[in-house]
Amino acid sequence: MFDLGELYHDIIFDHNRKPRNFKKLEGANRMAEGYNPLCGDQVTIYVYLEDEVIREISFQGSGCAISKASASMMTESLKGKTIAEAKALFDRVHKMLIGEKDTMDDLNELGELVSLSGVCNFPNRVKCASLAWHTLNAALNEDEMVISTE
Amino acid sequence: MTAISDLVASKICQDLTTHFDVARVRQDFPILGEKVRGKPLVYLDNAATSQKPQVVIDTIVRYYSSENSNIHRGIHFLSEQATRAYEDARLKVKCLLNASDTREIIFVRGATEGINLVAQSYGRAFIKTGNEIIISAMEHHSNIVPWQILCDQVGARLRVIPINDRGELLIDEYERLLNTKTRFVSVAHVSNALGTINPIRQIIEMAHRWNVPVLVDGAQAAPHLTVDVQNLNCDFYVFSSHKLFGPTGVGVLYGKADILERMPPYQGGGDMIRSVTFEKTLYNVLPYKFEAGTPHIAGVIGLGSAIDYLSRIGLEKIAAYERELLDYATDALCAIEGVRVIGTAKEKAGILSFVIDGVHPHDIGTILDYDGIAIRTGHHCAMPVMERFGVPATARASFAFYNTKEEVDVLVQAIHKVIEVFS
Numbered sequence: 268m269f270d271l272g273e274l275y276h277d278i279i280f281d282h283n284r285k286p287r288n289f290k291k292l293e294g295a296n297r298m299a300e301g302y303n304p305l306c307g308d309q310v311t312i313y314v315y316l317e318d319e320v321i322r323e324i325s326f327q328g329s330g331c332a333i334s335k336a337s338a339s340m341m342t343e344s345l346k347g348k349t350i351a352e353a354k355a356l357f358d359r360v361h362k363m364l365i366g367e368k369d370t371m372d373d374l375n376e377l378g379e380l381v382s383l384s385g386v387c388n389f390p391n392r393v394k395c396a397s398l399a400w401h402t403l404n405a406a407l408n409e410d411e412m413v414i415s416t417e
Numbered sequence: 418m419t420a421i422s423d424l425v426a427s428k429i430c431q432d433l434t435t436h437f438d439v440a441r442v443r444q445d446f447p448i449l450g451e452k453v454r455g456k457p458l459v460y461l462d463n464a465a466t467s468q469k470p471q472v473v474i475d476t477i478v479r480y481y482s483s484e485n486s487n488i489h490r491g492i493h494f495l496s497e498q499a500t501r502a503y504e505d506a507r508l509k510v511k512c513l514l515n516a517s518d519t520r521e522i523i524f525v526r527g528a529t530e531g532i533n534l535v536a537q538s539y540g541r542a543f544i545k546t547g548n549e550i551i552i553s554a555m556e557h558h559s560n561i562v563p564w565q566i567l568c569d570q571v572g573a574r575l576r577v578i579p580i581n582d583r584g585e586l587l588i589d590e591y592e593r594l595l596n597t598k599t600r601f602v603s604v605a606h607v608s609n610a611l612g613t614i615n616p617i618r619q620i621i622e623m624a625h626r627w628n629v630p631v632l633v634d635g636a637q638a639a640p641h642l643t644v645d646v647q648n649l650n651c652d653f654y655v656f657s658s659h660k661l662f663g664p665t666g667v668g669v670l671y672g673k674a675d676i677l678e679r680m681p682p683y684q685g686g687g688d689m690i691r692s693v694t695f696e697k698t699l700y701n702v703l704p705y706k707f708e709a710g711t712p713h714i715a716g717v718i719g720l721g722s723a724i725d726y727l728s729r730i731g732l733e734k735i736a737a738y739e740r741e742l743l744d745y746a747t748d749a750l751c752a753i754e755g756v757r758v759i760g761t762a763k764e765k766a767g768i769l770s771f772v773i774d775g776v777h778p779h780d781i782g783t784i785l786d787y788d789g790i791a792i793r794t795g796h797h798c799a800m801p802v803m804e805r806f807g808v809p810a811t812a813r814a815s816f817a818f819y820n821t822k823e824e825v826d827v828l829v830q831a832i833h834k835v836i837e838v839f840s
Binding site for chain 1: 776777778779780783784787794795796800803809810838839
């Protein structure tokens with residue numbers, strides 16, 4: 268039996284109430300929209316990329332507490348990271364979300380994102396938590412709509 | 418002596434008509450005794466699918482254990498039995514809908530397939546470039562997309578009847594949409610996202626003045642209301658077995674015989690033919706013309722059993738009890754600060770969509786689930802409805818006659834908990 272608190276950590280409530288970097292990013296040169304047709308969650312990720320480094324990142328959209336908190340924490344943890352580092356972090360977060368065991372060291376590196384570790388016990392919420400990350404991936408891969416720098 | 422007996426008899430009659438023994442009907446549904454996450458199951462997702470009474474489960478088990486055989490072709494005992502049971506179910510559906518003939522009852526996979534059948538068979542034969550098809554703003558995707566596909570194929574145009582803030586169709590606007598180009602009207606009897614009962618008799622009458630046929634999507638109506646297709650005078654009516662306490666994978670398309678006769682087959686295959694040569698194939702008569710391939714025999718027989726079960730209780734009694742339950746739940750939810758009910762039509766059946774300020778429906782769903790309460794959260798396959806009300810999604814509690822006021826109380830407590838957790 269899983270406690271509801273395992274899913275809804277205080278950190279998640281905090282990010283849900285006060286999402287960080289929740290704005291349209293002026294001057295963004297990468298952008299992608301993500302949508303979860305099952306629950307109607309919608310997120311737009313804005314990135315300002317310079318020399319393969321994420322200088323600025325923000326998001327907008329509507330969604331449940333899990334998806335909003337995940338997006339909010341993602342933007343906080345990726346500022347200043349290279350594309351390669353961002354993808355490596357996504358990989359670790361994804362493993363955590365689907366319940367693939369990681370070493371404690373890896374979890375420590377995740378910082379606040381560890382608060383999403385309970386999601387793996389709620390399979391139908393994994394998509395909520397990973398939506399922002401998949402969208403970011405699309406933005407970085409340029410396989411979604413890319414904002415013009417003109 | 419006689420007077421006393423009469424009095425007792427009349428009292429019993431009164432009880433039979435007004436009293437609904439919910440505790441007793443709950444015993445017919447084995448799943449209602451289950452626990453979810455350690456709590457008694459409170460199943461309020463009946464608009465998605467209903468639970469099955471033991472008699473339906475037993476019927477399916479008995480069919481596979483001792484009656485299984487293919488229908489309409491075997492000369493042997495089992496095939497004859499299976500054919501009889503299958504055709505008996507058709508008769509039961511005919512009675513449920515008060516159709517005039519069993520030839521008008523076609524078994525399909527579900528309401529969705531019924532609509533697709535009409536769109537592709539009737540639509541491609543009789544709807545042409547420049548013609549118009551009218552649907553409503555509260556349709557389930559299954560009564561939007563098949564018509565969009567048809568419009569793309571034949572070059573027709575889709576028109577949409579708007580709704581007001583209560584979630585009721587604007588009949589005046591509908592009147593304005595009807596014109597000489599209109600070739601078809603397809604509307605829900607009861608909205609799956611809002612619970613609105615539409616005035617379909619009036620809608621049909623208005624369309625018929627323009628000689629336009631009407632399909633009624635009865636997926637959310639047939640399990641809760643008495644449906645009389647002759648009285649409604651609808652041209653087509655569809656519903657799904659699994660929402661009517663029967664098995665999944667089966668549904669019904671009712672169509673007026675003269676229209677079905679004029680329609681080309683939807684799918685080709687076994688059972689729908691009379692004779693086949695490489696030069697020419699003669700199609701079978703109604704209803705078999707539209708039932709290609711081996712059907713879901715066990716499902717159809719199971720549906721027949723569900724109809725028997727419902728008939729024993731009585732749909733009028735069910736409708737009255739559910740109305741009482743919906744009113745009780747609506748009052749209780751409206752009394753909670755921060756809760757807003759979406760869909761407040763005067764005429765409603767069994768569905769209560771709501772949102773809570775500052776809480777996404779998905780979070781509501783998870784927290785309720787933790788208390789053993791099953792509701793649906795999301796757009797309910799009615800994204801245009803969500804857009805109309807300016808919400809990305811809603812939480813939806815949907816009732817059946819086996820739900821109780823006590824379960825509504827559990828729902829209300831859990832909603833208070835949601836608000837507390839997110840405050």
